[in-house]
Amino acid sequence: MKRFTIPFIILIYIGLSGLVGALYTWTGTADVGSHIYVNDLTLTVDQDNITKELALIIEKNGQLLGLLKAGESGEFQGLSISFKEFNGYGIISIQSEEFFTVSITSSSELEQLRQENTVLRAENEELKKEVQSLTAENKKLKQQVSELEKQLSSQPDVQGLQAQITNLTKENRELKAQIANLTNKVNQLKAENEFLSQQNEEYRTMIQNLLKETAQGSEQDYIEQAKKERLIGSVLLKSILFAGVIVGLIGYGLYKKKRGWELT
Secondary structure, eight states, X not given: OEEOOOOOOEEEEEEETTTTEEEXXXXXXXXXXXXXXXXXXXXXXXXXXXXXXXXXXXXXXXXXXXXXXXXXXXXXXXXXXXXXXXXXXXXXXXXXXXXXXXXXXXXXXXXXHHHHHHHHHHHHHHHXXXXXXXXXXXXXXXXXXXXXXHHHTTOSOHHHHHHHHHHHHHHHHHHHHHHHHHHHHHHHHHHHHHHHHHHHHHHHHHHHHHHHHHHHHHXXXXXXXXXXXXXXXXXXXXXXXXXXXXXXXXXXXXXXXXXXXXXX
């Protein structure tokens, strides 16, 4: 079972008494290619191929909202986002008066998923080719059966031709069974591919829900403490989630039989 490790993240709540309310702040690091999901925004750490400078790309539903270089900040969907660079890593800080959720997928995990999807697609294509080959062979056998049936009326050796037709019919049934098995394999590979995509989305949802539930409990405790002391406090939240994806690669080889008949 494959485990997905969520990078260490820090979520700090700063509560202000009176009319000011609460200020929520998150700060974390991410390497090039990592994706940070904040509510419905996607933050991606990218690097210029020429200057090697890092930048933070902010998107929503595939639409570009902005780009922050090191040392820059901006407002996006009610979130104040700043970006810095240190030792080849991006440092992202997010502040908001409203509660928000954060989850991270590292570049290594994304590359692993891409490689697994590539392998599944290759297996799927190979099985499709085998199905097409068997389908063509099945069609050829049907044509031979049809030709033999036509020759029955004119050939004196009717019994011999009938035996050939019986053999061809048997092999035709075997090929149909092989085609059915291959079709099942293709469907299984499709289901596994969809399972990978679904698992990736489920992990993200689970992480966001866990962060939200834990944060809500921590926020209530903090408010009670703030009423007593009227001081600024902070709560440290750590969440590590491991999940697994099972990917089975199935190899299937078929031994093809071909027979030729020469009718005289």
